[in-house]
Amino acid sequence: MSKIxxxxxxxxxxxxxxxxxxxxxxxxxVRGADxxxxxxxxxxxxxxxxxxxxxxxxxxxxxxxxFDNVGAWILGRNMFGPVRGPWxxxxxxxWWGDTPPYHVSVFVLTHHARPPLEMKGGTTFxxxxxxxxxxxxxxxxxxxxxxxxxxxxxxxxxQYLAARQIDELHLALMPVLMDEGESxxxxxxxxxxxxxxxxTEMGEKALHVLIKKQ
Numbered sequence: 001m002s003k004i005x006x007x008x009x010x011x012x013x014x015x016x017x018x019x020x021x022x023x024x025x026x027x028x029x030v031r032g033a034d035x036x037x038x039x040x041x042x043x044x045x046x047x048x049x050x051x052x053x054x055x056x057x058x059x060x061x062x063x064x065x066x067f068d069n070v071g072a073w074i075l076g077r078n079m080f081g082p083v084r085g086p087w088x089x090x091x092x093x094x095w096w097g098d099t100p101p102y103h104v105s106v107f108v109l110t111h112h113a114r115p116p117l118e119m120k121g122g123t124t125f126x127x128x129x130x131x132x133x134x135x136x137x138x139x140x141x142x143x144x145x146x147x148x149x150x151x152x153x154x155x156x157x158x159q160y161l162a163a164r165q166i167d168e169l170h171l172a173l174m175p176v177l178m179d180e181g182e183s184x185x186x187x188x189x190x191x192x193x194x195x196x197x198x199x200t201e202m203g204e205k206a207l208h209v210l211i212k213k214q
Contacts, residue, residue, distance in 0.1 A: 003147045004136070006157055006169040007066025010035040010206070015185035016178040017154045023082050027095055034176045038206035039063055048101040058203035062170060071146025072139040073106040074132075076156035080108045080125070087114050094125065105142040107135045109156060132159050154182035164193055167213050172206040 011017050012035050019029025028036060039045055044063040046054030054060070081092050094100055103122040110127050117125040128135040139148045150160050160166050171184075190196075190211070199210040 002071075002140070002143065002145055003167040004150065004160070004165055005066075005147055006150045006152075006160075006166055006171075008039060008063050008170060008172060009152065009157065009184075010039060010172045010174055011184055012174055012176050012178045012181075014177050014179065015183045016181040017152070017157075017184045018182040019178060020181050022078060027082070029181050031178060032181065035174050035178070038172050038174060038203060041205075055204065058201060058208070059172075059205055062172065062201075062203065062208045066149065066170060069147045070104065070149045071143025072104050072148050073102050073151050074135050074139050074148065074156065074160075075106055075108050075151045076153045077108060077110040078155070079151060079153040080110075086112045090114065090117070093117060093119065099123075105139070106151075107139050107142075109135055132156075132163065132165075136160075136165060154184050157184065158188065161188060161193065161195075164213065169195070169211040171209045171211065172203075173209060174206050 009017060017035065019026065019032035022029045022032070026032065033040065038059050041055045042060040042063045043054040043056050044060055046052055080094055083092050098119060099121040100119050100123040105124050105126060107126050107128050109132065110129060113129050114127040116127070119125070126138065128138065136148065150157055150166060194214045195211050196214050197209050197211050201208045
């Protein structure tokens with residue numbers, strides 16, 4: 001059955017999933033890469049970016065599982081890129097080069113309209129200006145019965161969580177303390193929203209927690 005899911009979403013021990021001051025030099029925010037070390041060395045990540053083989057094991061298994069049965073993605077504007085405000089032109093095409101790792105339709109939440117962007121490898125970015133419900137409706141249609149993956153960033157995941165639209169979340173808890181950045185946990189009452197952890201597994205670098213809506 002089709003699910004709305006978050007997968008391979010890294011979180012520090014104090015609840016941050018991105019560092020502060022994201023820009024071209026720090027796409028994950030200052031020190032943000034510390035949260036993602038479990039993923040950046042995996043075989044999945046390396047092959048996605050044409051870097052050959054990476055590490056294999058429990059962390060890689062969880063990363064790989066996140067791509068199973070995904071028919072469409074939803075991303076926030078910040079995850080697509082550091083450009084703020086109206087699009088000055090169409091020159092920014094994402095962080096991923098000419099062949100992004102999605103290979104399906106990707107719906108980007110933004111306040112500023114832009115024509116669809118067709119990339120190599122089957123990825124087309126659609127820019128949605130009328131909110132999270134519209135993006136989800138379009139993503140469901142594009143997925144054609146497969147899962148929709150909410151890729152991030154933090155604000156996007158929090159919005160869909162607050163709306164109880166996410167069926168399943170895989171969080172990768174990293175043993176680092178950020179102190180500042182974008183918090184996934186702040187002011188969210190997981191129990192009140194109906195979410196419950198159902199599985200944990202210790203990987204090579206992260207503790208993997210699977211949370212489902214009850």
